[in-house]
Amino acid sequence: MTSPHSSLPAREAATALELGRQQAARGDFDNARRSFEHATRLDPDLFDAWFLLGITYMRDERRLEALPALRQAHRLQSGQVDATRALADAEFHAGTPGDALPLWQAVVAARPGDVDARLKLGETLNRLGLLDKEIANYQDALALLPESADLWMALAQSREDGGDREDAIQAYRQALRFRPGWVTPLAGLLALQRKAPPAELVEQAVALQARPDLPDRDRALLGYALGKIQDSRGEHLAAMASWHDANAARRRTNGTYDLARTEARLRRLMTLYDARFFARPLQTVGSQDTRPVFVVGMPRSGTTLTEQIISMHSQAHGCGELPDLPLIVQALGNRWPENAAGLEREFLEYEAARYLAAASRHAPESALRLVDKSPLNYFNLGLAAQLFPRARVIWCRRDPRDIALSIYSENFALDAQFATGLDAIAHSIALQTRLMRHWQSALPLPIHELRYESLVESPEPEAQRLFAFLDLPWEPACLEFHRSNRIVQTPSRWQVREPIHGRSAGRWRRYADSLPEFDPDAFPGPAADRNV
Secondary structure (H helix, E strand, O other): OOOOOOOHHHHHHHHHHHHHHHHHHOOOHHHHHHHHHHHHHHOOOOHHHHHHHHHHHHHOOOHHHHHHHHHHHHHHOOOOHHHHHHHHHHHHHOOOHHHHHHHHHHHHHHOOOOHHHHHHHHHHHHHOOOHHHHHHHHHHHHHHOOOOHHHHHHHHHHHHHOOOHHHHHHHHHHHHHHOOOOHHHHHHHHHHOOOOOOHHHHHHHHHHHHOOOOOHHHHHHHHHHHHHHHHHOOOHHHHHHHHHHHHHHHHHHHOOOOHHHHHHHHHHHHHHOOHHHHHOOOOOOOOOOOOEEEEEEOOOOOHHHHHHHHHOOOOEEEOOOOOHHHHHHHHHHHHOOOOHHHOOHHHHHHHHHHHHHHHOOOOOOOOOEEEEOOHHHHHHHHHHHHHOOOOEEEEEEOOHHHHHHHHHOOOOOOOOHHHHOHHHHHHHHHHHHHHHHHHHHHOOOOEEEEEHHHHHHOHHHHHHHHHHHOOOOOOHHHHHHHHOOOOOOOOOOOHHHOOOOOOOOOHHHHHHHHOOOOOHHHOOOOOEEEOO
């Protein structure tokens, strides 16, 4: 017979669980977490306690901390759809999309008409580079929900990633059809047809832009798109006015560039990752793998073009913009880079293996180089050198005036606060140059400077120097990258589907009166290798 005292921990766990629920309902999430954690200790099989513990962490965007609780909840009740959904979201944002995929597939199987789950499944497939499956997911969902503007919008963007311009235009039109007045597909249509945009779409966009009550999110999207149309027509004053309007709106919604914080970050990196750091015999080495290649530089400096050229080589693989290195930094939290010297061998080996698994996910066995072209990884090259001391770095450089104009006119990610002010962009370029000069003197990694203007003026000699740096034999087909059907998920997706040209070089001259002064060292000289 069971002792009456045997259920005491379970009753105490239920009490702690209920207290946690009440605390969460009042917005007292710190104490709610403590109550849920107490409940899990009292009753390790209490699903609700694990689930709600994970959810409270997720609410504060502490996804890495949410993972253990949500994984345990899923183990306890793998068929609970809400718990599966929460775990899928946490896995994706923790940088493990491969683990998130079967979870989102399970959610969609249970709820095939759940638009949000379909969109999240598509985003996960996109991150994994499975574009055909991503498109199939949206098409399957549209068979059930043919009037879903959100699904048509997602399909349009995936068609763009695949270079299918006409299919993307048709999908954008469907999104606009089922949600008239929606600015996001309207801006997409204008961007895809900027050389010959339908007059009615331009008139609609201009009318919307003139409305003082237009939400800033929509104002930004329209301003970027209209500015490009005006630029293509030679209406340069109007184009700059549209970009000013777009970037002012984006600053109001997402904040302004924090110059002091960025400079402090730079000083911390340069102080901790100095030449003495790498001169010491390091016992904590992640991997001796020679395949990683980090293509860095300012956005719009030629990083996508560089990756496309390299990816055409029979012994190289273009990985796109991998999020993995920034995610490692994110996981290290506020302790980094101060804790760089104390990173343990086991940690570096584990993270190096995870990175290589992501980088080589679609790579052929013949690939001797894995190219990660996340431009802002110039902030993370110290950590990259700890993980991969035999990696290579390509620093893409370009006239800062062209970079600034190109960034300012582009709809960048919402958290790219440096991109919404010309002075902020000039400051970012100067800091990037300063940090890269530091890396050239401090890192044990070879760094190749690739000047965009030299590449477009003399493609073959510059590309041959690039492949010599990569220790790969020259293959003339590498300059035929525009014939490739590779997925491109950057603002340069359409430019790299054309042969190399220099039409964008010197474009800044049309807008010279609007541009700020630039640090003299930000202007690239002849291409050079800096091997330390």
